[in-house]
Amino acid sequence: MSSQKIDRRVKYTKMVLRQSLLELMKSSPIEKITVKNICELADINRGTFYSHYSNPRALLEQIENDLFNDLKATLDRYLTDADLTSGSYEMIIEIIKCIEMNSDICKIILGEHGDHDYLKRIVNLAYEKFRESWIVNMRVRDDKLTEYFFNFISSGSIGVIQLWIQSGMVDPPEILASMIDKINSQGLKMFFDNKNENVTETLLKRENKCYNQAD
């Protein structure tokens, strides 16, 4: 209803501004891109830019949020409880396929000059669900060690996905997914069996020591 009444001129302006920013981001980071740069490439008056966005970063955030919502919607369709308790395999595949489908934008946004924390946002979107599910269903402890462990897994996954993107997205997603999934499940076994109590105890002792220290 309401979204149909958008003026064609506005639609066009926003479109070329987006395209131009993405084009510029292929060769330089967002910090070095000026409003003037974007407008010259888009052949849009500089004043017109300011009537839509306050600065280049705001424009980028618009693009990122739109893509993020797309990915989120697709993920939500696949993230059932069954998948969560069985393993991360399906989900990793799904995330990677989402990225593959939007490869033109993703190569830029998640690439060399892209936002370093953006992929983190996407992957953590998934891992937060995982974490909750595991803590409830598998009676995993919700302590500092667990936090470190989840951080390791998600950071590792992000790194691998980034490498995959940087090498042109040609390798099959199954390879990444199977590797991440194996480290996931192996890691879980490794960290939350009864042989590791001592590690947590050491952690707690050190913490108490810190609290008790003077100054």
Added chain:
Amino acid sequence: MSSQKIDRRVKYTKMVLRQSLLELMKSSPIEKITVKNICELADINRGTFYSHYSNPRALLEQIENDLFNDLKATLDRYLTDADLTSGSYEMIIEIIKCIEMNSDICKIILGEHGDHDYLKRIVNLAYEKFRESWIVNMRVRDDKLTEYFFNFISSGSIGVIQLWIQSGMVDPPEILASMIDKINSQGLKMFFDNKNENVTETLLKRENKCYNQAD
């Protein structure tokens, strides 16, 4: 010999400029820090800045390189072949202790507004040695899967160390080291035993497919 003849004035100027930049980086990223900002805080004439550095980034790189060389020197003292074949535990401890010793600078450089790739440089410095050692001594394959695996491990380690820094460097380094080390060794077993031939084969098949594709 030659390094002793540095003018006291130069020494002072560089020192206050460094301190000022680091102070400013506590509250804002390097991109938003101007030469004027630094010089006003340092109470140094703006022109004088340009006679030492070309821009704020160049000053930051100086600071980073100096610290990097310190860390590298310390690491080299501990990185013997014995350590490399036995495991990553000692080395992780050593890296973390290095960071702890320079915590004032590291908290800023490796922290929220710091260089995201800098910690990567440090950790990879170590992992490259590891990789070589493993490939030679343990007859690990040097293929794409291995590259992905090493990337997972180093990214994961970086993530954990970052979390440790962000939460104030209070947790004992042993916790991190033991976790990273376990995932390391478990992961190695998992990936390079004879049960995983099929994964590599799949990867190779896909690659050939890509090369053969017409476009």
Added chain:
DNA sequence: CCTCTTTCCGACAACGTGTTGATTATTGTA
């Protein structure tokens, strides 16, 4: 004490920013 070096100071043109008001062009609709 004297010379050499560094820093300071004021000035400069160049550039991007964000905003303004007046003008022109395009749109959706009556």
Added chain:
DNA sequence: TACAATAATCAACACGTTGTCGGAAAGAGG
């Protein structure tokens, strides 16, 4: 088709940062 509303254009503005001068002042080191 004609009209009113809306959007884009254009020129101009004050402002702040940049990088670079040449000359004056201050400090270093021998």
